[in-house]
Amino acid sequence: MTGHHDDYHALLARREAMRLRDNLLRPSRSAGGDGGHPPTQTFQPYDGLADQEAITRSLAAVTPFNTLIDRLYEAMFSHHPYLRQLFPDSMEFQQAHLEQAFWYMIDNLSRPDELTGFFARLGRDHRRLGVLPVHYEVFEAALVAALRGCAGRAWTVEAEEAWVRMVRTCSAAMVNGAERAIGEPVSWNATVTEHERRGPDVAVVRVRPGEPYPFRAGQYARVESPLMPHTWRPYTPACVPGEELEFHVRRTGAGGVSDALVTHTRVGDELRLGPAQGRATLDEQLDRDVLIVAGGTGWATAKALLQEFSHRRPAGLSAHLFLGKRTEADTYDEAALSRMEERSPWLRVTRVLDDGRQGDTLMDAVLKAGAGAGGTDWTRHTTFVSGPAGLVASASWRLAEAGVPADRVRHDPLPVTSSSNSSTHGAPVGQAGVPGMTARGMTTQGMAAPAMVRFTMGASAQR
Numbered sequence: 001m002t003g004h005h006d007d008y009h010a011l012l013a014r015r016e017a018m019r020l021r022d023n024l025l026r027p028s029r030s031a032g033g034d035g036g037h038p039p040t041q042t043f044q045p046y047d048g049l050a051d052q053e054a055i056t057r058s059l060a061a062v063t064p065f066n067t068l069i070d071r072l073y074e075a076m077f078s079h080h081p082y083l084r085q086l087f088p089d090s091m092e093f094q095q096a097h098l099e100q101a102f103w104y105m106i107d108n109l110s111r112p113d114e115l116t117g118f119f120a121r122l123g124r125d126h127r128r129l130g131v132l133p134v135h136y137e138v139f140e141a142a143l144v145a146a147l148r149g150c151a152g153r154a155w156t157v158e159a160e161e162a163w164v165r166m167v168r169t170c171s172a173a174m175v176n177g178a179e180r181a182i183g184e185p186v187s188w189n190a191t192v193t194e195h196e197r198r199g200p201d202v203a204v205v206r207v208r209p210g211e212p213y214p215f216r217a218g219q220y221a222r223v224e225s226p227l228m229p230h231t232w233r234p235y236t237p238a239c240v241p242g243e244e245l246e247f248h249v250r251r252t253g254a255g256g257v258s259d260a261l262v263t264h265t266r267v268g269d270e271l272r273l274g275p276a277q278g279r280a281t282l283d284e285q286l287d288r289d290v291l292i293v294a295g296g297t298g299w300a301t302a303k304a305l306l307q308e309f310s311h312r313r314p315a316g317l318s319a320h321l322f323l324g325k326r327t328e329a330d331t332y333d334e335a336a337l338s339r340m341e342e343r344s345p346w347l348r349v350t351r352v353l354d355d356g357r358q359g360d361t362l363m364d365a366v367l368k369a370g371a372g373a374g375g376t377d378w379t380r381h382t383t384f385v386s387g388p389a390g391l392v393a394s395a396s397w398r399l400a401e402a403g404v405p406a407d408r409v410r411h412d413p414l415p416v417t418s419s420s421n422s423s424t425h426g427a428p429v430g431q432a433g434v435p436g437m438t439a440r441g442m443t444t445q446g447m448a449a450p451a452m453v454r455f456t457m458g459a460s461a462q463r
């Protein structure tokens with residue numbers, strides 16, 4: 001029965017996707033579709049650069065984005081109240097996500113492959129939220145209403161059409177991404193098989209998915225607890241694919257997903273996992289030594305990557321892990337790390353006590369080890385960074401300064417932080433000693449911080 005049911009829904013989703021794609025590709029409707037502006041006559045090949053300029057010219061009229069986004073959701077829920085149930089009770093993170101998404105779109109408009117690749121992956125991931133192709137049309141109409149409402153008389157047809165083209169390009173990519181993933185589950189149920197408190201705020205949680213969960217070491221999964229429906233937070237499995245997954249969760253406050261997972265979750269509980277995301281994985285062909293810079297529970301990513309590296313490592317290649325911890329007592333998985341260290345002569349581990357008050361101690365240690373005649377040449381390594389946003393930002397920046405090519409520094413998406421609270425674990429995005437870095441991952445000089453732009457969104461702060 002379930003099989004037929006799924007097929008039926010897959011068929012419906014496919015038809016919806018085709019209908020939307022036809023709409024997206026047919027000669028453009030008037031932007032917003034309500035006749036308020038003259039229609040565009042012919043369908044033009046998409047010119048992301050021209051739209052980027054048009055949108056940037058008119059940004060002052062619609063920023064800061066939080067008012068625009070408030071109006072957008074207001075318009076959407078007042079016209080389609082049933083859609084509210086697809087969203088979590090608190091819209092705070094949702095709004096922060098969308099703000100990041102807008103910046104990401106604008107920043108990457110002149111890189112169509114990056115943009116469509118990113119939104120295709122997002123579309124695949126959004127299936128777990130019950131998003132259907134028709135919702136993108138609803139979103140577009142709400143956005144246009146919000147843009148007009150925010151900008152008032154300052155609004156231009158040119159700016160509106162650029163926004164609509166931008167958003168349609170991304171929606172089309174999301175629909176395509178969802179359609180391509182039609183053969184895989186929307187989400188995976190997983191039963192908690194072990195739950196170990198490793199300190200007042202940290203738990204190591206093992207789960208067994210009901211069906212095989214495909215992922216690569218270094219990727220993350222969005223996790224939903226039944227205690228907080230519709231609220232998903234990303235965690236990186238601290239393991240390679242197998243029957244069970246291991247998650248490392250630090251509770252960062254009361255009432256969030258991390259609190260539910262650390263404090264209120266027991267063996268036998270069911271969690272839901274979204275499809276694996278992220279590109280901070282080892283290369284297919286391993287031909288470089290590996291440097292991993294990890295802070296706190298960012299160790300989860302390091303653990304997974306090192307496990308895969310140990311299985312696939314060609315003779316002669318080595319790995320160096322720099323692990324930052326805030327206090328001596330903060331060693332929630334030290335036994336596993338020591339075991340790995342003992343068994344792996346190719347692995348070097350430098351533990352760094354770094355309470356975050358002395359500037360950038362962890363990265364200082366990395367760069368010190370790379371300095372001077374006897375230092376390790378990090379420019380030849382493939383580097384992974386995993387941990388608080390401030391660490392990711394400063395590591396990307398400082399490694400670039402040290403001459404490490406941007407495409408060889410990989411990291412999780414920078415956590416999205418809510419606009420009211422820009423701090424993740426006390427690590428404010430953009431204030432990590434990165435000169436001129438703003439909260440959107442761009443420098444004030446207008447230059448993208450290396451390796452930053454490609455991942456400025458996607459994950460939420462783990463609360």
Ligand SMILES: NC(=O)C1=CN([C@@H]2O[C@H](COP(=O)(O)OP(=O)(O)OC[C@H]3O[C@@H](n4cnc5c(N)ncnc54)[C@H](O)[C@@H]3O)[C@@H](O)[C@H]2O)C=CC1
Pocket residue numbers: 234235236237247248249250294295296297298299300301323324325326353354355356359360362386387388389390391392394412415424425426427428431432461462
């Ligand atoms: N649990 C998981 O699966 C994963 C978690 N993460 C992220 O890792 C972070 C871990 O948080 P906690 O364990 O609370 O770490 P934490 O806040 O205790 O920090 C750990 C270490 O990171 C470094 N650090 C912290 N803030 C910094 C800053 N502003 N600039 C430079 N270095 C800084 C320091 O060396 C510090 O000792 C979270 O933001 C989480 O989103 C990343 C990947 C996987």
